[in-house]
Amino acid sequence: xxxxxxxxxxxxxxxxxxxxxxxxxxxxxxxxxxxxxxxxxxxxxxxxxxxxxxxxxxxxxxxxxxxxxxx
Amino acid sequence: xxxxxxxxxxxxxxxxxxxxxxxxxxxxxxxxxxxxxxxxxxxxxxxxxxxxxxxxxxxxxxxxxxxxxxxxxxxxxxxxxxxxxxxxxxxxxxxxxxxxxxxxxxxxxxxxxxxxxxxxxxxxxxxxxxxxxxxxxxxxxxxxxxxxxxxxxxxxxxxxxxxxxxxxxxxxxxxxxxxxxxxxxxxxxxxxxxxxxxxxxxxxxxxxxxxxxx
Numbered sequence: 001x002x003x004x005x006x007x008x009x010x011x012x013x014x015x016x017x018x019x020x021x022x023x024x025x026x027x028x029x030x031x032x033x034x035x036x037x038x039x040x041x042x043x044x045x046x047x048x049x050x051x052x053x054x055x056x057x058x059x060x061x062x063x064x065x066x067x068x069x070x071x
Numbered sequence: 072x073x074x075x076x077x078x079x080x081x082x083x084x085x086x087x088x089x090x091x092x093x094x095x096x097x098x099x100x101x102x103x104x105x106x107x108x109x110x111x112x113x114x115x116x117x118x119x120x121x122x123x124x125x126x127x128x129x130x131x132x133x134x135x136x137x138x139x140x141x142x143x144x145x146x147x148x149x150x151x152x153x154x155x156x157x158x159x160x161x162x163x164x165x166x167x168x169x170x171x172x173x174x175x176x177x178x179x180x181x182x183x184x185x186x187x188x189x190x191x192x193x194x195x196x197x198x199x200x201x202x203x204x205x206x207x208x209x210x211x212x213x214x215x216x217x218x219x220x221x222x223x224x225x226x227x228x229x230x231x232x233x234x235x236x237x238x239x240x241x242x243x244x245x246x247x248x249x250x251x252x253x254x255x256x257x258x259x260x261x262x263x264x265x266x267x268x269x270x271x272x273x274x275x276x277x278x279x280x281x282x283x284x285x
Contacts, residue, residue, distance in 0.1 A: 026186055031280035032262045039261035040253055047252030055252075062254075063208050066246060069158050070211055070236055 109243075110205040113213045113235045116243050120150045121200045128196040143192055144185045151184070152236070152244035153177050159246070160259040164272045172274040179281035183259065188248075195219070198226075211236045213243070 017024075030036045047055075127146055131139045157177045158165050168176065198219050205215045215233040232249040247256040263277060270276040 022190060026190075029186070030183070030262060031277070032265055035262045035265045036258055039258040043253045043257065044251070059208075062257075063212050066155075066159070066234070066236070067209055067211055069155060 106207050109213060113215050113243055114202050114205050117215050117233055124192045125196050140185055140189060143189045144181055147185060150245050152238055152246055153181060155246050156180060156256060159256050160263050162264055164267045167272045168274045175278050
């Protein structure tokens with residue numbers, strides 16, 4: 001049973017990596033892969049960590065920026 | 072005082088009622104109707120784009136990658152406000168770019184957007200898109216929320232948020248798309264701004280980087 005568990009973890013890691021291979025390749029093909037990955041990571045963390053109120057304020061700021069650009 | 076009294080006498084109770092009650096109510100009803108109409112239109116646009124993407128995914132199954140990308144880029148171009156996205160992703164550096172550089176950047180940005188979303192659009196033929204709600208934000212923006220679900224429950228649902236606004240011709244177009252809280256414009260902006268800042272706003276360097284990665 002322990003042996004199966006030992007094998008399961010690396011197999012899952014390889015499986016996840018292969019599922020994401022297309023997305024990772026595309027990321028490497030962008031002009032600045034590091035900044036892009038950083039931006040994705042930060043946005044994802046913000047979504048998971050902060051509550052609805054924070055996102056509303058953040059979106060309000062973005063809306064103002066968008067409205068200015070639309071003028 | 073006399074003038075005030077005569078004005079008061081001239082004013083019938085019916086007119087007063089009209090100004091105090093009926094006029095504000097009718098204004099509110101008309102503006103609410105206009106808002107509802109705008110929200111309905113936004114929802115229809117997104118639904119229309121999704122169904123076109125589904126048809127496109129089925130039709131292009133046997134085509135080669137370049138042709139698939141070309142078909143998707145034409146579809147995306149029809150629905151997004153590329154001019155706005157180019158401005159939003161380059162910030163204050165947009166003013167420094169020449170007309171030719173702006174056009175070249177818009178093309179490069181479109182290709183980047185196609186690269187980012189084409190795989191997802193191609194898998195749409197087997198998934199369901201469900202519109203959840205829409206909301207009017209500020210004077211011009213409209214948020215449309217939706218979810219992509221796998222009918223076989225093999226994949227977890229993906230939450231989408233579309234931001235739309237009317238362009239100069241009055242047509243509603245997509246300004247930004249958030250997939251599970253990750254904004255397309257924000258991530259492109261982070262990338263382009265870093266390159267532009269490093270190179271003192273030189274668009275040629277940015278465009279070279281896009282061309283090299285093609």
